[in-house]
Amino acid sequence: MKLTSWGRYPHIDTTGASFETTDQLAALLKKNGDLIAYGMGRSYGDSALNSRVVFSKRFNKIIDFNPEKGLLVCESGVSLEEIINIFMPRGWFLSTTPGTRLITVGGAIASDVHGKNHHTAGCFSESVESFEIMLPDGEILQCSREENPGIFHATCGGMGLTGIILTAAIKLQKVRSSYIRETVKRCQNLEEVFACFETYKTTTYSVAWINCLVSGSDVGRSVLMAGEHAETGSLEVKLKQPISVPFDFPGFCLNRYSTKLFNWLYYHSRPSFVENRLVSLDQFFYPLDSIGHWNRIYGKGGFTQYQLVLPKAASYDGLNVILKRIAKAGLGSFLAVLKLCGPQNDNDLSFPMEGYSLALDFKIERRLFPFLDELDQIVLDYGGRLYLTKDVRMPKHVFQKGYPGWEAFAELREKTGMKKKFNSLQSRRLGV
Ligand SMILES: Cc1cc2nc3c(=O)[nH]c(=O)nc-3n(C[C@H](O)[C@H](O)[C@H](O)COP(=O)(O)OP(=O)(O)OC[C@H]3O[C@@H](n4cnc5c(N)ncnc54)[C@H](O)[C@@H]3O)c2cc1C
Secondary structure (H helix, E strand, O other), X not given: OEEOOOOOOOOEEOEEEEOOOHHXXXXXXXXXXXXXXXXXXXXXXXXXXXXXXXXXXXXXOEEEEEOOXXXXXXEOOOEHHHHHHHHHHHOEEEOOOOOOXXXXXXXXXXXXXXXXOHHHHOOHHHHEEEEEEEOOXXXXXXXXXXXXXXXXXXXXXXXXXXXXXXXXXXXXXEOOOOOEEEEEEEEOOHHHHHHHHHHOOOOOEEEEEEOOOOOHHHOOOEEEEEEEEOOOOOOOOOOOOOEEOOOOOOHHHOOHHHHHHHHHHHHHXXXXXXXXXXXXXXXXHOHXXXXXXXXXXXXXXXXXXXXXXXXXXXXXXXXXXXXXXXXXXXXXXXXXXXEEEOOOOOOOOOOOOOEEEEEEEEEOXXXXXXXXXXXXXXXXXXXXXXXXXXXXXXXXXXXXXXXXOHHHHHHXXXXXXXXXXXOOHXXXXXXX
């Protein structure tokens, strides 16, 4: 069968099997050849792709919930959406959520995802107390910061390359309302949006949509959104049924002019400043989930997301250079996001570092990859790195320079037989 992930590039021929029990999974691991776990395929690139995959989505039981501690134990195929639907009405929400609720707990740990609160709460793994993982020989190992810490820190952010995560104990946060008190502010340029992030640095959530196609003194024009959980209001979850993009858009629809128009409209349709307005959970956290198959907008050829992070001291200068380069090339699309990240954690391959992260979608086209090679060099020059869960083309040297933990990670994989059993197109390309 053909398999792809969210970027719809590449499509590969694969044999896949689902598992619902650990015995079934152990039997799949016994067969010759390597494989990789596949959750809900919301990673953009090739980290969940291999000629053989195991689908975890049916391994999805809730095992226990301790309301004293807010500790949920569940299987790795449970989705964040399922957790929200069950626990929000009881006053509990995820400690960290990415911009989509349509991912599995296993995928959240393997990518060590971050959300709009990285500067206040860190990555998903910060809420993970422990997990069980199946190793190449079928052995099940319990891992936490105290028990098998080496495998714990390699697995959080390890892109499925250390084994199959089975169950996880994750801490939820107590909330009084499913609504968010949101502040929105239009920012004229990079200087203004950086100042704004500083102003809101103690606010739990912050993020900015950024126009990557403007140049001159307007570079960095953006709309910043900051939010806190509301204290009153209902705990109801009204996640909208998505409207769907029914077919692949023809390639000519997404071009420099349509993208410029979209960006102009987006900026000017936002209030220049509004404070503490109440918005729903899905409006604040998951606006893209309300459009099913939005990835079809990029056409049949697919797209990729380029997400970089730069250390704080280098962020302003580095982003200035990068944004100018993108505007000049005219390649960026309408989905560009700027986030403030807090300190980096102890995991071998987790992406965030203290500084600013920029994520930007690009339609796959012939001149794109040489252009991204140029951006890579700028990212490295400013001491940054690229996010593995969005990546489909990062060269090995860019990976190794960006992730100093790669050697320890590669050594662990070699030593434990993980390298023989768990591989993806990405792990082969990165030589890890
Ligand atoms: C609209 C949208 C918005 C997003 N916003 C954000 C964001 O704000 N922040 C962010 O960090 N990410 C974001 N992402 C990326 C997404 O959160 C991650 O790619 C996540 O890992 C996808 O989870 P999944 O279950 O779909 O896993 P997949 O895409 O299927 O797999 C991703 C990785 O996890 C591994 N994996 C999956 N299950 C297991 C398992 N049981 N055991 C071991 N390894 C496993 C796979 O092998 C692969 O390496 C976004 C994606 C989309 C589409």
